[in-house]
Amino acid sequence: MNGDIEIREQSSLHRYRTELPNILFDLKLDPSAFQLYCYYKRIAGDNGACFQKKGTIAENLNMSESTIKAKNKILSESFPLLDGKPLIRITQRKDENGNNAPTLIQIIDIWPDNFKEIATGSKFNPPSAKICPTLGQNLAAEEEPIKKNPYKKKESTKEKPEMGETPKPPARAFKQRRENIKTTDEEHHKLMNEIGEELLEACYDRLQEWKEDTPRTKWKRSDYRSIKRWVINAIQEDKQREAKAQKSVQQENNIDFAKRIAANFNHLEAPRKNIALQATSDYLVIYSTLPTCTKPPTKIFYRDGGFKEQVEAALKQWRLT
Numbered sequence: 001m002n003g004d005i006e007i008r009e010q011s012s013l014h015r016y017r018t019e020l021p022n023i024l025f026d027l028k029l030d031p032s033a034f035q036l037y038c039y040y041k042r043i044a045g046d047n048g049a050c051f052q053k054k055g056t057i058a059e060n061l062n063m064s065e066s067t068i069k070a071k072n073k074i075l076s077e078s079f080p081l082l083d084g085k086p087l088i089r090i091t092q093r094k095d096e097n098g099n100n101a102p103t104l105i106q107i108i109d110i111w112p113d114n115f116k117e118i119a120t121g122s123k124f125n126p127p128s129a130k131i132c133p134t135l136g137q138n139l140a141a142e143e144e145p146i147k148k149n150p151y152k153k154k155e156s157t158k159e160k161p162e163m164g165e166t167p168k169p170p171a172r173a174f175k176q177r178r179e180n181i182k183t184t185d186e187e188h189h190k191l192m193n194e195i196g197e198e199l200l201e202a203c204y205d206r207l208q209e210w211k212e213d214t215p216r217t218k219w220k221r222s223d224y225r226s227i228k229r230w231v232i233n234a235i236q237e238d239k240q241r242e243a244k245a246q247k248s249v250q251q252e253n254n255i256d257f258a259k260r261i262a263a264n265f266n267h268l269e270a271p272r273k274n275i276a277l278q279a280t281s282d283y284l285v286i287y288s289t290l291p292t293c294t295k296p297p298t299k300i301f302y303r304d305g306g307f308k309e310q311v312e313a314a315l316k317q318w319r320l321t
Contacts, residue, residue, distance in 0.1 A: 005054055005103045018042045021114035027079055027087075033071040035061060037087055040107055051102060072105070082113050177223075178208040187224040195232060203231045247303070254302040258284035261311065265320070275318060284311060286318055 078084040093101040174182040262277035287297035300310045315321045
């Protein structure tokens with residue numbers, strides 16, 4: 001079995017919450033199977049699908065992979081209380097090349113069974129006469145009209161959302177930052193406060209370049225999250241590589257400079273002053289050729305900043321300029 005698992009739910013409102021049908025408690029699942037089902041319900045995502053590796057699921061639930069496999073088998077069995085339906089359906093898939101694709105785990109929609117069970121009554125749920133908003137029909141006998149109470153507060157005339165409806169959040173206003181880059185003013189100001197205007201503009205440019213070279217199907221939904229997750233790090237890594245390359249070029253220039261200085265001095269001055277300059281692979285060294293001289297050699301490394309200035313200072317110290 002492929003290590004990746006795709007979990008899908010046929011009906012999902014858990015962008016705002018995770019809901020469990022009451023009938024689930026009547027199925028007498030063991031704690032591990034119940035916990036695994038709840039986890040699938042939680043991570044299925046806003047669009048009803050989520051990809052996670054089996055190892056990730058096992059780590060998050062503190063279970064072994066073998067336990068998850070066993071509990072998946074329990075959840076995929078038929079339940080009489082659900083008219084023979086399982087809680088999940090597992091599908092082993094192949095890609096177009098015949099290789100193993102992520103296993104599909106589909107969460108079966110058991111809400112109609114839940115509403116039916118509530119309407120007819122069970123050990124834990126007495127019959128209800130309320131209208132089920134999902135099925136859109138009355139599932140039991142009508143209740144007796146409530147007697148008028150002269151002291152009862154008048155109900156508000158404002159329209160209340162029907163049971164089961166979730167208020168939609170206000171639409172966010174996006175602004176175009178580049179041709180294919182959009183962020184809200186709030187996201188833009190957050191990024192500017194965190195990384196500064198110059199780096200933020202560079203992030204917009206980098207993400208725009210990436211999108212131009214990448215199929216639209218691979219674009220992420222939120223440009224703000226993309227910038228936070230990888231664009232900032234990518235730009236900083238580019239700067240580090242440029243600095244390293246520049247330092248390497250500078251080091252090569254220092255080596256050429258050291259070799260030229262050493263060659264000129266050794267040809268003209270070394271025999272007369274009993275002092276020699278030698279350009280090694282890592283540094284330039286100035287030393288006395290007299291066996292009786294106790295003055296230690298002077299080493300100047302190519303990688304050090306201000307290499308040429310250090311060479312001039314050393315030559316003065318040895319009274320060669």
